[in-house]
Amino acid sequence: MRALVSRGPGAPLRVEQVRLPAPGPGELRIRIRAAGICHSDLSMVDGTLAPAYPLVLGHEATGVVVEAGPGATPEVGTPVVLNWAPACRSCWFCRHDEPWLCVANAAPAVARGETADGTPLHVTLGLGALAEEVVVPAHAAVPVPAGLPPEQAALLGCAVLTGTGAVRNTARVAAGESVAVIGLGGVGLAVLTAARAAGATPILAVDVAEAKRELALAAGATDFLRSDDQLSKQVRARTEGRGVDHAFECVGRSATIRAAWRITRRGGAVTVVGMGGKDDLVSLAALDIFHSARTLRSSVYGSADPDREVPELARSVDAGTLDLRPLVSGTLGLDEAPAAFDRLARGEGARWVVTF
Numbered sequence: 642m643r644a645l646v647s648r649g650p651g652a653p654l655r656v657e658q659v660r661l662p663a664p665g666p667g668e669l670r671i672r673i674r675a676a677g678i679c680h681s682d683l684s685m686v687d688g689t690l691a692p693a694y695p696l697v698l699g700h701e702a703t704g705v706v707v708e709a710g711p712g713a714t715p716e717v718g719t720p721v722v723l724n725w726a727p728a729c730r731s732c733w734f735c736r737h738d739e740p741w742l743c744v745a746n747a748a749p750a751v752a753r754g755e756t757a758d759g760t761p762l763h764v765t766l767g768l769g770a771l772a773e774e775v776v777v778p779a780h781a782a783v784p785v786p787a788g789l790p791p792e793q794a795a796l797l798g799c800a801v802l803t804g805t806g807a808v809r810n811t812a813r814v815a816a817g818e819s820v821a822v823i824g825l826g827g828v829g830l831a832v833l834t835a836a837r838a839a840g841a842t843p844i845l846a847v848d849v850a851e852a853k854r855e856l857a858l859a860a861g862a863t864d865f866l867r868s869d870d871q872l873s874k875q876v877r878a879r880t881e882g883r884g885v886d887h888a889f890e891c892v893g894r895s896a897t898i899r900a901a902w903r904i905t906r907r908g909g910a911v912t913v914v915g916m917g918g919k920d921d922l923v924s925l926a927a928l929d930i931f932h933s934a935r936t937l938r939s940s941v942y943g944s945a946d947p948d949r950e951v952p953e954l955a956r957s958v959d960a961g962t963l964d965l966r967p968l969v970s971g972t973l974g975l976d977e978a979p980a981a982f983d984r985l986a987r988g989e990g991a992r993w994v995v996t997f
C-alpha cells in the first residue's frame with residue numbers, strides 16, 4: 642500500500658510503497674478515508690521533533706475497519722476515528738480518570754512493517770495515518786456514527802479533540818469569560834469554535850499571519866489581533882484594562898507562552914496547547930509569578946477521554962451544533978500531501994486534509 646514517508650529531518654517527503662503486517666490478536670486493519678496534516682507532523686519532517694525514520698506520517702484520521710485480528714472489535718465495516726493516545730485503563734493515571742496521561746501512551750514513532758526495500762518502518766504515534774491503510778491496536782480505533790463528512794471526522798482525532806478539550810476540560814471556560822487564542826492553525830481554530838460554544842466573550846484571536854483574520858472570524862472570534870509588540874495594549878483595550886480570563890497558546894514556543902502570560906489578567910489562566918521544543922526555555926519573573934496570581938498549565942490531548950468524547954463530538958457535528966467547515970481549507974490526494982506540508986509551514990490555510 643502507499644504511504645507518505647519521511648526518510649529523516651530535512652529529507653524530501655515521498656509517497657512510498659510499504660508493507661504492513663497482518664493484524665495480530667487484538668489488532669485491526671483500517672482503510673483510511675481522510676487524514677489531516679497537523680503541525681506535529683511538520684515538526685517530524687523539519688527536525689523539531691526527531692523520532693525514528695523511515696517514518697509514515699499522520700495521526701489525525703478516520704477510516705473503516707477492513708480486517709479484525711483474533712479477539713479484536715469493532716467489526717469489519719465500522720467507521721472509526723483514530724486515537725493517538727489509547728488508554729490502558731489500568732495504570733495509575735487511567736485509574737484516576739486522567740487517561741490522556743496513560744503511561745502506555747504511544748511513543749512518537751513505533752516500529753511497524755517495512756519499506757519496499759526491506760528497511761524496518763516506523764509509524765507516527767502508533768498510527769501512521771497518512772497512508773491507504775493502518776494496522777493498529779483495537780483500542781486506538783474509536784467507533785463513530787456513519788455519514789459524517791470524512792474530512793471533518795478526521796479532525797476529531799487531533800485538532801478538534803485537543804482544542805475543544807482545552808476549553809471545556811482543562812480551562813473550563815464559562816459563559817461570559819474573556820478568551821484570547823494565540824496561533825490560529827487547526828488547533829487554535831478549534832479552540833475558537835469551542836470558546837464560542839461556551840459563550841465566551843470577547844474572543845480575541847491572535848496570529849502573525851494577517852491571512853488568518855477571516856478564518857478566525859468564521860470560527861468564532863470576535864476580534865482578530867496581530868501578534869506584535871502592541872498586543873498587550875490591544876488586549877487590555879478590549880478587557881477594561883485587565884487582560885483576559887483565559888489565554889490559550891496554540892503555537893508551541895516560549896515567546897508565545899510569554900505573550901499568553903502577559904495578556905492574561907491577574908488571577909487568570911494560561912493554557913498551553915502547543916507542543917514546544919525541549920531546549921526552548923520560558924522565563925518569567927518570580928515576582929510576577931507571585932504578584933499576578935496566574936495559573937499556567939498545559940492541555941495534553943485536550944485532557945480528554947477520546948473513547949467518550951470523540952463520539953460525543955461526532956454526534957454534535959451530525960446534529961449541526963458543531964460546525965467544523967471553517968477548519969477545513971481543502972482536500973487533496975496523497976500525492977499532493979508534500980505540497981500541503983509546504984503550505985502549512987508558510988502558515989497558509991487552516992487544516993489540509995488528504996482524502997482517499
Ligand code: APR
Pocket residue numbers: 678679680681684823824825826827828829847848849850853868891892893896897914915916917985988991
Ligand atoms: N504569534 C502568533 N501566531 C504565531 C506565531 C507567533 N509568534 N508563530 C506562528 N504563529 C501561528 C502561525 O501563523 C499559524 O497560524 O501559529 C499557527 C500554527 O498553526 P499550524 O502550523 O497549523 O499548527 P497546528 O497544527 O494548529 O498546531 C499548533 O499545537 O498540537 C500542537 O504540535 C502542535 O505545537 C503545535 C500546535
Ligand code: ZN
Pocket residue numbers: 679680681682700701799800
Ligand atoms: Zn496532531
